[in-house]
Amino acid sequence: MGIVLNQSLKNTIITYIGFGIGGINTIFFFPIILGDTYYGLTNYILSGANLMMPLFAIGMQNTLVKFFSQCTSEEEENRFLSFTVLVPLVLCIPLIIMGLVFFDDIAALIPKKNELAISYLWLIPFTGFCMAYFEIFYAWARVHMHSIFGNFVKEVGLRVFALIALVAVYFNFLTVIQFIYVTSGIYFFAFLVTMFYAFRIKKPHFQFSLPANLKEVLIYSFYIILSGSVANLLLDGDKIILGQFMEFKNIAYYSVATYIALVISVPSRAMHQIVYPITAKLMHENKQEKLNDLYKKTSINLQIVGGFVMLGIFVNINKVYEMMPPVYAGGITVVFMIGLSKYFDLILGNNNAIIFNSKYYRMVLFLGLMLVFLTITLNLVFIPMFGIIGSAFATLLSITLYSLAKLLFVVKRMHLYPFTRQTLYSMGLTLVLFLLFYFWEFPFIPVIAIGLKSILLTVAYVYINYKFVISIEINEVIDSVFKKLNIKL
Structure with missing residues (x-):
C-alpha cells in the first residue's frame, strides 16, 4: 500500500x-x-x-x-x-x-x-x-x-x-x-x-x-x-466536427477555451485515485451505509475544491484573454459553458466508481453510447447555427443530461444519494462570490490583476467555507495546516 x-x-x-x-x-x-x-x-x-x-x-x-x-x-x-x-x-x-x-x-x-x-x-x-x-x-x-x-x-x-x-x-x-x-x-x-x-x-x-x-x-x-x-x-x-463546418482557426479558438475549462476537472483525478479502491471495497463488503456516506463526502469535497478552481477561472477569464490575441476572445463564452458542464460532473462525486464496481457496469457504456449519439447530433445542429458557441452548448447540454442520467440511475437502482443541504450552501456561496468578483476589475496589467483578485478570492472562499463548515473533512485539513503554522482562526 x-x-x-x-x-x-x-x-x-x-x-x-x-x-x-x-x-x-x-x-x-x-x-x-x-x-x-x-x-x-x-x-x-x-x-x-x-x-x-x-x-x-x-x-x-x-x-x-x-x-x-x-x-x-x-x-x-x-x-x-x-x-x-x-x-x-x-x-x-x-x-x-x-x-x-x-x-x-x-x-x-x-x-x-x-x-x-x-x-x-x-x-x-x-x-x-x-x-x-x-x-x-x-x-x-x-x-x-x-x-x-x-x-x-x-x-x-x-x-x-x-x-x-x-x-x-x-x-x-x-x-x-x-x-x-x-x-x-x-x-x-x-x-x-x-x-x-x-x-x-x-x-x-x-x-x-x-x-x-x-x-x-x-x-x-x-x-x-x-x-x-x-x-x-x-x-x-x-x-473534428468543427473542422467539417468551419475553418481550422476556429478549432484553435475552441481548443484554448476548452483547455482552460478542463482545469476544473483536475481535482477529481487526484481524489478518484484514492476513492476508486475504497468504493470497490465497500461494495464488495456490502456496506451500504458507509458507501452512501462516502458518496456524500466525495460530492461535497469535490464541489468545494472544483468550485474554487471554477471561480478562479471565471472571475479572471477576461484578464486571461487580454493576454492572448483579440481574435480568441470569442472563446470566453465557451469557457463558461464547458466549465459548468465539468462542475456539474464534479458534484456527482464517486458516481462513476459506484457504477463501474457494481453489476451494472455495462450501463455506463450504454449511457456513454447514448451520450456520443446525442453529442454528435447536437453538434451537427448547433455548429452551423452558432459556430464554436454552438459546439460548447451542445457539450454542456449533452454532458449535463448524461450526468443526470447516471445520478438518477444510482439513486433509483442502488438507493444512494450524493446531495445534502451543504450542496445548496456551496452552490449559493459560489454564485455570490462570482457576482462579487466577476464585475470588479483591477486597473493593472493582467498578471498582477489576476494575482490580486485570486488572493482575495482565496481568502474569502476558504474563510466562508471554514466558518460555515460546508465540509468537515476540508475543515480538518485546514485545522491541521494552521496548527502546524501556529495560526488560530
Whole structure:
C-alpha cells in the first residue's frame, strides 16, 4: 500500500505540473507563435489521432492491467505480454491498408475551406498508432508497479518538447509546417522511450501463442474499445466536427477555451485515485451505509475544491484573454459553458466508481453510447447555427443530461444519494462570490490583476467555507495546516 500511495501522490503532482506547462503553451505560445490556422490544424490532427487510438490499441492497455495479475507463472506472463503487444500490431495492418486504398475517398470528406489538412492526413493514423503503443507499454510498466515514468512522459514530457518546438519556431529554427511533423515525431519518440523503459523493467520474451482465458480477454477488450472510443469522442469529437463546418482557426479558438475549462476537472483525478479502491471495497463488503456516506463526502469535497478552481477561472477569464490575441476572445463564452458542464460532473462525486464496481457496469457504456449519439447530433445542429458557441452548448447540454442520467440511475437502482443541504450552501456561496468578483476589475496589467483578485478570492472562499463548515473533512485539513503554522482562526 505504501507503494500505491507514494506513486499516487507523485503522479498527482506530475499531473498538475503537466497542466501548468500545457496552460502556458495553450494560452501564450500556441496562439502567438503558430497562428490560429496552424494551431487549429495541429489540434485537428491530434484530435483525429486520439479518436483512432482506441482502435489501434484494441483495449489492450486496460486488458493488460486487468488480467496480468491472474498469470501464475513467468511463462504465462510472457505469453500474455506478447499477446497484448503483438495482436494490436497484426490488427493495425488491415486498418492501415484500408486507409491507403481509400485515401482519396477519405480526403474528399475534407471541406474545401480546410483542404490544407489533406497533405497531413497520414499523420493522423501514424500519431494514433504511436499513442496506442505508448499506452500499451505504459501499462506494461504499471503492472510491474512502475507508473511514475510513463505518467511523467505523458503529462510533462510531451508538453515540454512541444514548448521546445514552439520556441524553435519562434526563433526560425523550424517553420510552422515542420512543427506539425515534429509534433507527430514527439509522440513517436515518447512511444519508443516508454517501450525501452518497459523492456528494461521486464525483458521481453515474445511468444506467438494465445492466453488460456482468450474469450474473457476478448470480451473485456471489446468493451474497452467501445468505452475508450466513447471517452475520446467526447473529448475530441467536437473539434473534428468543427473542422467539417468551419475553418481550422476556429478549432484553435475552441481548443484554448476548452483547455482552460478542463482545469476544473483536475481535482477529481487526484481524489478518484484514492476513492476508486475504497468504493470497490465497500461494495464488495456490502456496506451500504458507509458507501452512501462516502458518496456524500466525495460530492461535497469535490464541489468545494472544483468550485474554487471554477471561480478562479471565471472571475479572471477576461484578464486571461487580454493576454492572448483579440481574435480568441470569442472563446470566453465557451469557457463558461464547458466549465459548468465539468462542475456539474464534479458534484456527482464517486458516481462513476459506484457504477463501474457494481453489476451494472455495462450501463455506463450504454449511457456513454447514448451520450456520443446525442453529442454528435447536437453538434451537427448547433455548429452551423452558432459556430464554436454552438459546439460548447451542445457539450454542456449533452454532458449535463448524461450526468443526470447516471445520478438518477444510482439513486433509483442502488438507493444512494450524493446531495445534502451543504450542496445548496456551496452552490449559493459560489454564485455570490462570482457576482462579487466577476464585475470588479483591477486597473493593472493582467498578471498582477489576476494575482490580486485570486488572493482575495482565496481568502474569502476558504474563510466562508471554514466558518460555515460546508465540509468537515476540508475543515480538518485546514485545522491541521494552521496548527502546524501556529495560526488560530
